[in-house]
Amino acid sequence: MNFDHKILVTGGAGFIGSHLVRLLVNKYPNYSIVNLDELTYAGNMENLKDIENASNYTFIKGDITDADFIHELFSVQQFDGVIHLAAESHVDRSISNPMSFIMTNIVGTVNLLNAAKKAWEGKDGKRFFHVSTDEVYGTLGETGLFTEETAYDPRSPYSASKASSDHLVRAYHHTFGLPIVVSNCSNNYGPNQFPEKLLPLFIHNIKNEKPLPVYGDGKYTRDWLWVMDHATAIDVIYHKGKNGDTYNIGGHNEWKNIDIIHQLCDVMDDLLDRAKGSSRELITFVKDRPGHDRRYAIDATKLKDELGWVPSLQMEEGLLKTAKWYLENEEWLDNVTSGNYQKYYKEQYANR
Ligand code: NAD
Ligand code: DAU
Numbered sequence: 001m002n003f004d005h006k007i008l009v010t011g012g013a014g015f016i017g018s019h020l021v022r023l024l025v026n027k028y029p030n031y032s033i034v035n036l037d038e039l040t041y042a043g044n045m046e047n048l049k050d051i052e053n054a055s056n057y058t059f060i061k062g063d064i065t066d067a068d069f070i071h072e073l074f075s076v077q078q079f080d081g082v083i084h085l086a087a088e089s090h091v092d093r094s095i096s097n098p099m100s101f102i103m104t105n106i107v108g109t110v111n112l113l114n115a116a117k118k119a120w121e122g123k124d125g126k127r128f129f130h131v132s133t134d135e136v137y138g139t140l141g142e143t144g145l146f147t148e149e150t151a152y153d154p155r156s157p158y159s160a161s162k163a164s165s166d167h168l169v170r171a172y173h174h175t176f177g178l179p180i181v182v183s184n185c186s187n188n189y190g191p192n193q194f195p196e197k198l199l200p201l202f203i204h205n206i207k208n209e210k211p212l213p214v215y216g217d218g219k220y221t222r223d224w225l226w227v228m229d230h231a232t233a234i235d236v237i238y239h240k241g242k243n244g245d246t247y248n249i250g251g252h253n254e255w256k257n258i259d260i261i262h263q264l265c266d267v268m269d270d271l272l273d274r275a276k277g278s279s280r281e282l283i284t285f286v287k288d289r290p291g292h293d294r295r296y297a298i299d300a301t302k303l304k305d306e307l308g309w310v311p312s313l314q315m316e317e318g319l320l321k322t323a324k325w326y327l328e329n330e331e332w333l334d335n336v337t338s339g340n341y342q343k344y345y346k347e348q349y350a351n352r
Helices: 015-027 045-051 067-077 091-095 098-122 157-176 197-209 226-238 258-271 300-307 313-328 329-336 340-348
Strands: 005-010 029-036 058-059 081-085 127-133 178-186 187-190 212-215 221-226 246-247 254-256 282-285
Touching: 005 067, 015 029, 015 045, 015 187, 015 226, 045 058, 045 340, 067 098, 081 226, 091 098, 091 157, 091 221, 098 127, 098 157, 127 157, 127 226, 157 178, 178 226, 178 340, 187 226, 187 313, 197 212, 197 258, 197 313, 197 329, 212 258, 221 226, 221 258, 221 313, 226 246, 226 300, 246 300, 254 258, 258 282, 313 329, 329 340
Parallel strands: 005 029, 005 081, 029 058, 081 127, 127 178, 178 246, 187 221, 212 282
Antiparallel strands: 221 254
16 A cells, blocks of 8 residues: 555554554554554553554564664655654653663664664655653743743753753754754643553552552642643644744643642542542652652643644543543553563564
């Protein structure tokens, strides 16, 4: 079959990547969508079961830190675009093991940039989209919002590695003319998120009546966005964003951790048919995350004004949908927490 356009999505078996891949495969039957993923603990093919046999979808297991493999891939495949999501993404892991973040988030990104630069030399109509985070901007006080002009001030090994990769992507644009766009997004929530992040971890713990470890005083603030809204924003920016530009993505939806946890506890009490207030009793204040950023809040006006994107879902509805999804997908939750999926898919793709 002949396709009009071929996109490499990296990290497509992960949380955000899987929603993006599904959107692209279904919305653009005339595109070939290639998902490159190393299937680390955070990625699994179960997230894409429903589209795995689509004629415009291909999965390749591979590691972006392997420069030779990436160069070979780009010379064989002839991609028109790259949407780069593959990363180590959890702040707590970056505190216990920074090196894997340096390797994947920085070295892996440079490998992709070098391969795209070589493959696209003298060719028009290409695009390298780097998907990044609002954490590169550091932390806010009680007021104010991150704009695209906010100076970078990353404060965890994770955010420093993402900031470094953002700078490198822009440097390849300015120095070599590589056609790029960058987005910086706030906290995503929804189905398929590995249960180490706040909401899926707490849903899992509430279900199992385990303590809910709230870091510090619980008054840290995050701006939450429904994961499908992030995927639609990426789609819009990929197709309409201006070459060389950066777009902030966010929900204008700030919550203090303790408030969203209370809300989640109440939703879970209802869904599990437990006495009102019983999940809140599981809340346990624990030692703070080192270097914990106090507040993030995104100004996504540019994306709205220039490209017409707005988020579709309110937090109350999104939280209910999220809690229901994890309860209805207990098998998924058990298999990712036990490592069963990882073992199974690593074996399935061992020789590819
Ligand atoms: P995730 O951890 O769920 O998924 C990451 C994916 O990358 C996994 O499928 C994993 O197997 C793959 N991967 C990791 N190392 C790899 C390697 N060396 N080679 C190939 N594949 C590799 O992450 P996520 O939450 O879906 O985040 C995706 C991207 O979006 C990341 O770049 C992250 O920084 C960014 N982001 C995330 C959020 C959020 O709230 N989760 C918000 C803003 C930006
Ligand atoms: O802002 C975007 C970022 O959001 C992404 O770039 C990251 O990939 C993503 O992991 C997320 O980072 P956070 O550190 O904000 O997410 P996390 O779910 O780890 O934590 C959310 C908040 O909840 C944060 O203030 C820390 C707190 N927390 C988290 C966990 C896991 C707790 O209080 N207890 C916990 O057990």
